[in-house]
Every structure is written in C-alpha cells, then in structure tokens.
Amino acid sequence: MVTRDAARDSDAAGLERAAVLGTGLIGGSVAAALRVLGVTVTGWDLDPTRAARAVEVGAIDSAASTVADAVVDAEVIFVAVPVGVTAEVVTTALAAAPHAVVTDVGSVKSGVVAAVEAVHGADRFVGGHPMAGSEQDGVDGARADLFQGATWVLTPTERTAAETFTRVRSLVAAFGAEVIALTPHDHDRFVATVSHVPQLAASTLMDTALSIATQHETLLRLAAGGFRDMTRIAAGNPAIWPDILTANRDAIVGALDGYLASLSEVRRMVADGDRAGLLTMLQRARHGRRALPVGAAKVDELCEFHVLVPDRPGVLAEITTLAGRQAVNIYDVELAHSLEGERGVMVLVVAAGAAADEFERGLRTLGYAVTRGTFE
Amino acid sequence: MVTRDAARDSDAAGLERAAVLGTGLIGGSVAAALRVLGVTVTGWDLDPTRAARAVEVGAIDSAASTVADAVVDAEVIFVAVPVGVTAEVVTTALAAAPHAVVTDVGSVKSGVVAAVEAVHGADRFVGGHPMAGSEQDGVDGARADLFQGATWVLTPTERTAAETFTRVRSLVAAFGAEVIALTPHDHDRFVATVSHVPQLAASTLMDTALSIATQHETLLRLAAGGFRDMTRIAAGNPAIWPDILTANRDAIVGALDGYLASLSEVRRMVADGDRAGLLTMLQRARHGRRALPVGAAKVDELCEFHVLVPDRPGVLAEITTLAGRQAVNIYDVELAHSLEGERGVMVLVVAAGAAADEFERGLRTLGYAVTRGTFE
Numbered sequence: 001m002v003t004r005d006a007a008r009d010s011d012a013a014g015l016e017r018a019a020v021l022g023t024g025l026i027g028g029s030v031a032a033a034l035r036v037l038g039v040t041v042t043g044w045d046l047d048p049t050r051a052a053r054a055v056e057v058g059a060i061d062s063a064a065s066t067v068a069d070a071v072v073d074a075e076v077i078f079v080a081v082p083v084g085v086t087a088e089v090v091t092t093a094l095a096a097a098p099h100a101v102v103t104d105v106g107s108v109k110s111g112v113v114a115a116v117e118a119v120h121g122a123d124r125f126v127g128g129h130p131m132a133g134s135e136q137d138g139v140d141g142a143r144a145d146l147f148q149g150a151t152w153v154l155t156p157t158e159r160t161a162a163e164t165f166t167r168v169r170s171l172v173a174a175f176g177a178e179v180i181a182l183t184p185h186d187h188d189r190f191v192a193t194v195s196h197v198p199q200l201a202a203s204t205l206m207d208t209a210l211s212i213a214t215q216h217e218t219l220l221r222l223a224a225g226g227f228r229d230m231t232r233i234a235a236g237n238p239a240i241w242p243d244i245l246t247a248n249r250d251a252i253v254g255a256l257d258g259y260l261a262s263l264s265e266v267r268r269m270v271a272d273g274d275r276a277g278l279l280t281m282l283q284r285a286r287h288g289r290r291a292l293p294v295g296a297a298k299v300d301e302l303c304e305f306h307v308l309v310p311d312r313p314g315v316l317a318e319i320t321t322l323a324g325r326q327a328v329n330i331y332d333v334e335l336a337h338s339l340e341g342e343r344g345v346m347v348l349v350v351a352a353g354a355a356a357d358e359f360e361r362g363l364r365t366l367g368y369a370v371t372r373g374t375f376e
Numbered sequence: 377m378v379t380r381d382a383a384r385d386s387d388a389a390g391l392e393r394a395a396v397l398g399t400g401l402i403g404g405s406v407a408a409a410l411r412v413l414g415v416t417v418t419g420w421d422l423d424p425t426r427a428a429r430a431v432e433v434g435a436i437d438s439a440a441s442t443v444a445d446a447v448v449d450a451e452v453i454f455v456a457v458p459v460g461v462t463a464e465v466v467t468t469a470l471a472a473a474p475h476a477v478v479t480d481v482g483s484v485k486s487g488v489v490a491a492v493e494a495v496h497g498a499d500r501f502v503g504g505h506p507m508a509g510s511e512q513d514g515v516d517g518a519r520a521d522l523f524q525g526a527t528w529v530l531t532p533t534e535r536t537a538a539e540t541f542t543r544v545r546s547l548v549a550a551f552g553a554e555v556i557a558l559t560p561h562d563h564d565r566f567v568a569t570v571s572h573v574p575q576l577a578a579s580t581l582m583d584t585a586l587s588i589a590t591q592h593e594t595l596l597r598l599a600a601g602g603f604r605d606m607t608r609i610a611a612g613n614p615a616i617w618p619d620i621l622t623a624n625r626d627a628i629v630g631a632l633d634g635y636l637a638s639l640s641e642v643r644r645m646v647a648d649g650d651r652a653g654l655l656t657m658l659q660r661a662r663h664g665r666r667a668l669p670v671g672a673a674k675v676d677e678l679c680e681f682h683v684l685v686p687d688r689p690g691v692l693a694e695i696t697t698l699a700g701r702q703a704v705n706i707y708d709v710e711l712a713h714s715l716e717g718e719r720g721v722m723v724l725v726v727a728a729g730a731a732a733d734e735f736e737r738g739l740r741t742l743g744y745a746v747t748r749g750t751f752e
Binding site for chain 1: 507508526558565566567570573574575579584586588594597598599601603604606612613614621628631634636638643649651655657660662664666669701703
C-alpha cells in the first residue's frame with residue numbers, strides 16, 4: 001500500500017543536491033522548500049549580493065559565482081531569473097550539467113520553451129510556472145511554504161522525457177503545490193486572460209480615475225472597498241511587466257481584444273437601457289465568481305489508470321496536456337518501460353469521479369488502451 | 377471651549393424621534409446608529425416582513441404600515457429604499473411630515489434631487505450617499521458602526537436650507553462618517569468612475585474568462601490572488617444594478633468611454649512593444665494606488681472660518697461644494713442669521729493646514745469676506 005504522502009517523501013528523498021539560479025522571492029522559496037526536504041541547495045544570481053543575501057537568510061546552503069559552478073553537482077536545477085533572460089540561463093545550465101533535469105518558473109512559456117528546444121539536451125527540460133509571488137521580488141519574503149496549495153503549471157512537449165516531467169512533478173508536489181500540465185501555448189493564453197489582462201485592466205482603471213482626480217481629489221475619497229479590491233494589483237512592482245508584456249504580446253493582445261469587445265457591448269447595453277441584458281451578464285459573472293475554485297481541491301478517493309503507450313516522449317505531453325485541458329489533476333505519473341523498448345505502461349493517479357471518467361474517455365478517443373487499476 | 381465630540385453629542389441629543397423608510401442593510405444600520413444616540417426610531421418598508429424583521433433584530437423601535445404613520449412624529453427622516461423609488465418615497469415623506477428634515481442614501485443623486493426639487497418643501501431635503509454597503513441587502517447584517525470612518529456624500533443645492541444641511545451633516549458625523557458635500561452632478565460622475573464602471577469592468581472580466589473557461593475549466597484553476605481581488609465585486613447581488621445603471625446612464629457611458637479609450641491605448645502599446653509607455657502608465661497607476669486615502673483622515677488641529685454671507689440657501693450649496701471639490705472636510709457648520717435678515721455669518725470648522733489655506737483663497741475668489749477664528 002502506497003499513500004500519497006509516503007510517495008512524496010520517497011520522491012524527494014531520492015534527491016541530494018539541487019541548484020537554484022536566481023535567488024529572489026520565488027527562487028529563494030523553491031530553495032527553502034528543497035532544504036525542508038533535506039536537499040542541499042547551491043544558489044546563483046545575476047546580482048551576487050542577492051545570492052549572498054539568500055545565504056544570509058538561510059534560503060540556500062551556499063552561493064556560487066557562476067552558473068557552471070552552481071550546477072556542477074546538481075541533479076535538479078530550478079531557473080528563477082526574469083523572463084527576459086530565462087532561456088539563456090536554462091541553456092547554459094543544460095550544457096554545464098549534462099545529467100541534470102532543468103525547469104524554470106517564468107510567467108510566460110512559449111518563447112522560453114521554443115528557444116530551449118532548439119538546443120541539445122532539451123529532453124531534460126520542462127517549463128514551469130508556479131502561480132504564486134513574482135520572480136523579481138526579494139529573497140527576504142521567501143518561505144518554504146509559499147507554494148502550499150498553489151497551482152503549479154508544467155508545460156511538457158513532445159521533446160520532454162518522461163523522467164524529466166516525473167522528477168519535477170514529484171518535487172513540486174512535495175512543495176505542496178497542485179500540478180497542472182498544459183501546452184506552452186494554452187498556458188500563455190490562459191495567463192493572458194487571468195493574470196496579464198487583469199493587471200492592465202486594474203492599472204488602467206486606477207490611471208483613468210487619476211486623470212479625473214487631478215482636478216478633483218475628492219474622487220478618491222469616494223473610492224470604497226470595491227475600487228480598492230479592483231486596483232490592489234496596480235500597487236505592485238511595475239518593473240516585471242515590460243518583459244512579460246513583450247514575451248506574451250500575441251496572447252495579451254488577443255485577450256485584450258476580447259475584453260474590449262465585451263466591455264463595448266456592456267457600454268451599448270447601458271446606453272440602450274438594456275436592463276435584461278445587463279442583469280443576465282451580471283448574474284452569469286456572479287455565478288462564475290462564486291464557483292471560482294478556492295485553494296487546492298480536497299480529494300477523498302484516487303484512481304489509477306494503466307495506459308499502454310509507445311515508448312516515446314511525445315506521449316507524455318499528449319496525455320498530460322489532455323489532463324490539463326480537462327482540469328484533471330495528476331497526483332502521480334510513472335512510465336514503466338518494457339524490456340523490448342517499443343511499448344511501455346504509463347501509470348497515472350488522478351482524483352476519482354466524473355472528471356476521471358471523462359479523462360478515461362479522452363484517452364480512449366486518442367487511441368490508447370486503458371485499464372483502470374485500484375489505488376490504495 | 378467646544379470639543380468635536382461634545383459638539384456631536386449635543387447635535388444628536390437635540391433629536392428625539394426619527395423615521396427610517398426602507399429597512400434593509402443601510403436603513404437598518406442608520407436606525408441602529410440613531411438608537412445608539414438615544415433617538416427613538418420608527419421604521420417602514422415596502423415589504424412589511426422586512427420591517428417586522430428590523431424590529432426583531434432590534435434595529436428599529438417599531439414598524440409602521442404606511443409612510444405617513446412612520447413619519448408622523450419624526451424630526452428627521454432617512455429614506456433608504458431602492459434608487460428607482462427613492463424620489464417618490466421622499467416626496468411622500470416631505471408632504472406627510474411638513475416640519476421634518478428628509479435625506480436619502482441612494483447611490484445616484486441627480487435624478488432624485490431634480491425630482492424632489494420640483495415639489496413643495498424641497499428646502500427640507502438634502503440628498504445623501506454613504507459609501508458603505510448596499511440599500512438592497514438585508515437588515516440582518518445591519519450594525520450601528522457600519523458608517524464609522526466611511527465617506528458620506530451630501531448634495532445640497534440652491535434650494536437646500538442651511539438648517540437642513542446642518543442637521544443631517546451633524547447626525548451623519550455622529551455616526552462616525554466623514555462628510556463631503558458635492559453637487560449631484562459631480563457625485564454621479566465620480567461614483568460612475570470609482571464604483572459603477574469598476575463593477576462593470578469586474579463583471580465583464582469574469583464573464584470574459586468564463587467564455588474561455590467553457591472549453592477549458594483549467595483556466596480558472598490558474599486564477600491567482602490578483603484575479604480574485606479584481607473580480608470580488610462581481611460576486612455581489614446583481615439585482616441592485618439595473619436601477620443604478622439606468623439612473624446614472626449618462627455619467628456611466630461617459631466614464632466607460634474614457635476607460636475604453638485608455639484601455640485601447642494600452643492595447644496599442646502592447647501590440648507596438650512600447651515598453652517605456654507601458655512602464656510609465658503602470659508606475660503612474662502604482663503611485664496613485666499607493667496614495668489612495670485609507671479610512672478617515674487623522675486631524676490634529678482644526679481651524680474656524682467666519683464668512684459673511686447673504687441670508688439665502690444657495691450660499692450654503694456654493695460654499696459646501698467648494699469644500700467638496702477641494703476635498704476639504706467640514707467638521708462643523710453653523711449659520712447665524714442676523715437680526716436684519718439680509719446678512720448672516722456662516723461658521724465653518726475644517727482641518728487646519730494647506731487645504732484650509734486653499735479653501736480660504738477659494739472663498740475670497742467667490743467674493744466672500746472671510747475671517748479666520750480660533751477653534752479650541
């Protein structure tokens with residue numbers, strides 16, 4: 001009998017040394033979470049004073065002065081530098097540590113993943129994005145439990161080796177995060193909608209109010225709780241945004257166009273006095289907001305699928321992104337290679353229930369032979 | 377020597393009986409705040425079960441079955457019914473209680489004020505809007521301290537008698553609210569910007585995300601704190617909005633057009649990769665958000681102006697809305713009529729400092745003779 005926690009402990013226990021490149025809030029928190037699991041962590045940062053500070057606050061065991069020095073003994077490498085330099089640091093790390101698995105934490109994925117896949121060793125890389133904090137805030141706020149209950153996206157592709165995904169997935173799960181696998185393209189489209197456009201909408205709302213408030217300071221005295229809630233993210237550090245807005249330009253422009261079109265339709269309804277139309281939209285939004293998932297889902301029962309798969313990396317991406325699109329959380333994944341080397345069995349553990357049934361149908365639609373095992 | 381608290385107590389102590397028409401969250405909280413001040417409160421509601429409930433929870437002393445019965449002994453009447461029926465209830469109350477002062481709590485002011493000003497007795501009415509809660513939520517959430525530290529807008533006009541404004545202002549101040557006087561037009565324009573458009577922007581953002589999430593439930597799993605903050609108000613009761621959006625249509629369409637234009641410009645900057653332009657906007661918004669006033673201002677020192685005024689109601693509106701536009705909080709106002717009946721002295725108590733100096737200049741620009749008294 002294998003319990004989830006025991007599985008997590010053993011996954012983490014197999015790891016002795018890791019490297020974290022970029023020791024800000026996210027890198028520092030990853031390092032701290034690794035150290036809680038008993039892993040020795042070497043850190044490096046573009047700015048050596050930040051790496052030194054990470055040692056001081058106890059986030060990393062030691063600081064190295066080059067990427068090569070930091071990764072020399074590492075089995076797993078987390079890259080937590082700003083989006084604009086992530087691809088470069090990842091490829092340097094892959095070359096300097098030819099046996100290590102590498103992942104990153106950047107908030108935009110398509111560009112980084114495409115750049116990395118052009119180089120040798122890309123099967124040892126999987127893109128990642130924990131939905132918590134920012135990679136440019138300081139290490140002083142770092143904590144080992146930052147990812148507890150957070151969603152952590154991984155973006156395996158056809159080039160990603162199953163072992164790479166499994167290793168990173170099990171570590172991230174050991175941090176307490178819920179893992180979802182998505183294609184880099186879907187990830188970027190989704191974060192444009194739930195993160196990048198909301199940031200722009202909030203800042204623009206605040207900025208529009210200011211342009212009136214220049215003449216009438218009173219206006220801001222009238223700003224009650226709703227306005228404060230809506231503009232809270234406008235108070236964050238703007239320095240991270242030019243990189244993100246550049247890296248995810250196409251998805252953001254697409255999502256902004258959708259938002260502008262919807263808002264123009266709302267403007268039309270207000271101007272026309274279309275009370276029924278407005279009420280319908282507001283009720284739909286209310287229903288959606290109330291249904292927004294809060295924290296990690298409670299799972300009472302798990303079920304296990306055994307999937308007969310051809311032994312090639314693309315299969316992993318196909319199956320994990322099917323799960324991601326269906327919002328099925330994969331609690332464990334293991335690829336058992338067959339001795340003949342042509343076929344294998346992929347073991348997937350997911351929450352039991354309607355979603356699992358749909359997932360099973362999806363697997364069959366993709367042409368896989370599936371059997372349902374028991375998990376206890 | 378007169379302290380602020382003593383002044384408040386004596387203002388409230390002069391009042392023995394009040395009526396509250398509409399016993400939802402706001403009406404119930406007004407009633408509860410009045411009862412704390414020792415005032416006996418009779419309530420009425422369009423729905424008699426709501427008034428009965430208000431008695432049960434102790435918000436009002438007794439419930440009347442008609443507006444006329446409710447207001448018969450009242451010196452002050454608060455109207456807290458939905459925006460769509462406010463003008464009708466206010467005019468009924470003015471006619472039924474020919475010596476009472478009447479105010480309302482609706483979130484849109486121009487239409488109500490214009491409708492009331494067309495009737496006899498309008499000098500006994502002043503429009504109001506506490507920036508807290510909603511007039512359609514239930515009385516079970518009512519509390520006497522709901523307005524503590526909240527901004528409460530009053531909208532005196534040329535028709536408003538000084539005694540009307542002074543009475544309502546001192547009561548509302550005794551509830552712990554900070555009073556700002558604005559013209560109905562300015563009020564409506566401002567709340568369109570900081571309340572109505574933000575509500576529509578939040579609901580539309582949620583609705584846009586849902587339209588994608590229909591295919592990809594995962595999307596909402598990626599929604600982190602920023603998205604939750606921005607869409608929180610979308611979870612509120614939509615039933616109040618058709619009335620508000622109808623009553624404040626012109627101001628909302630104007631504010632929405634401003635927001636749409638700003639957001640289109642942001643879209644252009646993203647599409648063009650205008651990093652500098654985006655950073656400038658985001659920094660301006662951050663600065664504005666961080667400067668947003670939090671709660672009521674702490675006041676260390678007050679100063680008193682004596683203004684020689686012609687004895688007519690329009691003067692009050694002119695002076696209080698000057699203060700409102702300059703975000704000068706009037707802590708006390710008193711109109712001393714002269715024996716001759718043509719001129720009087722208006723005594724105004726405001727926070728000392730740069731704003732008071734600017735207010736003094738504004739008064740002189742309007743042609744008033746001003747002397748600065750001492751307040752201790």
